[in-house]
Amino acid sequence: MTLRVFVPRDAAAVAVGADEVAAALAAAAKKAGAKVHIVRNGSRGLLWLEPLVEIERDGARYGFGPVSVADVESLVKAGLFEGRPVSEIKHPLAIGIVDEHPYWKRQTRLTFARCGITDPVSLDDYLAHDGYKGLERALAIKPAEIVDEVAKSGLRGRGGAGFPTGIKWKTVHDTPMGQQKYIVCNADEGDSGTFADRMIMEGDPFLLVEGMTIAGIAVGATRGYIYLRSEYPYAEVALNQAIAAAKKAGYLGPSIAGSKHAFELEVRMGAGAYVCGEETSLLESLEGKRGLVRAKPPLPAHKGLFGQPTVINNVLSLCAVPYILAEGAKAYADYGMGRSRGTMPIQLAGNLKFGGLFETAFGITLGELVDDIGGGTLSGRPVKAVQVGGPLGAYFPRALFATPFDYEAFAAKDGLIGHAGVVVFDETANMAKQARFAFEFCSIESCGKCTPCRIGAMRGFETMDKVMAGEDTARNLAVIEDLCNTMKFGSLCALGGFTPYPVMSALTHFPEDFGRPARKLAAAAE
């Protein structure tokens, strides 16, 4: 019997040697005369264990990680390719049955259910693991009912803004038929600390194709674009392979699965502009223009791509749709808390022992994520600050670790969950430096259309230099606060509008790094 061995093709695994490990395993199997089929799966998201090699025996998958080329010989010696019970394979890298691993077991994987399990670009594998069940249901009901189902699920935009997806869809659905409508997927995942979009596009690309197809049927759109950032070349390959396979099998094209619905899908590459993650800037870029932010209204739902009605959703929003259709709105909405329904694929990153992807229902606290699941810092030093939501997200101190992961709860603490990236910093971080970087980043990436962002970021950057040099600190910090106020309320989009979050949170929670007296613990816990 052929032994199936899994070595991820996910960029995070490849970056730490998965390609070399796969090649070494293939060579070792050939040498040993073992019948081995190496599957390049997506990543399970237990990223500290990458490259995570799995073998399949008696219906269970056993993991070994992190495996380097140097470990291959000892793994083979321990009996990796032999038919004996896996319990007899004694190796320091063995982690046992991966499905039983606490990091995996504690998760609720709805969106990422297949990621890491299947061969991402095999349509057969996708279908064998409940793929296209959502589409099947979508084709059996009326478009308005699809929209209704998504609305009832409580799904909110996973890109960061948290706008109800059902309302966006309904708006486009209700525009007159007979005109070209578009589905645009925002795959310009530029926030540091986030990689869920990348992982799902590389690890289960058919899911995004299915989600967009359902969206197209729901609102009457026959064309879709995935706007992918150029920093994700591996995702581009996986998506194009999936699109080609879906086309060949009739899941894309003039007649979706034999129905009267048509849907065409194309991947378009960005070119390194962070601001193009803002939806209107993205639309401009897709049209072949500078990525300048548009003033709203008109909303993209009315006048979007090429002035036509357009649904523009984040990767994770669209990837949540197949489950919602297949299992029903209620099954999805049963997870979560308050107005944050369903699950969130949370990304644990930075200086963390157990970094990775952790999909769970809303409501888990920041402290659980960092200390319990993430295992604290990799450096072993105490955690100083945690930035949630990317470069425009607030820095939270330990005093705020009881905050539950929920759109409203984070907003109440002057933060945001954004795209659910969690970046941990240890005590060596200088928060004044982080605040300065927030301004610097905004000044590099500003599209330049509105003054508060274009000028404010630059002035903030310069003023932070003065603060850090100890020059007239009190007066310069007053300037910083004033600039933040102007940017927050005067900017056209979230780039300028949210840059004050990291700056002000750093200043509020870590004043001592700015040459201000430290706050008392009791006050910090407020």
Add this chain to the structure above:
Amino acid sequence: MSRFEPWSEERTVEIVSQHQALEGPLMPILHAIQHTFGHVPEEAIPLLARELNLSRAEVHGVVTFYHDFRRELAGKHVLKLCRAEACQSMGCERLVERAEDRLGIECGNTTADGRVTLEAVYCLGLCATAPSAMIDGRVVGRLDNNRLDQLLKEAQV
């Protein structure tokens, strides 16, 4: 030997015609031009304007807006070091300094011998295996001094 073709007007027109049926063809065309010539040459701008019925200012505006589009050829190897927050939390700035020091250039420049271009990138999406880098399109994670030195050696060949 350069990996890229020398500038050719004919070739550019051919690229344009390959993409002209697309909606909003300018970005895919610019990517294809850069892929072919290694950069977007100044000569391409009036040509694209003519072929796509745009003004030169519009084409120039697009080329200069996006960080990816190069106005001149990069070095033989391009090393991008991530300088975003997750990598900062794992000490990427020390690695940037080390690379600058070893190469004798500041980030954003090419060595005098034309071998290495060193650039910053803001997030490769490898934030749980930070610090990260990309060399000639290949991703590298868990970067430390040793791995960086290996990359630099590789790039300086």
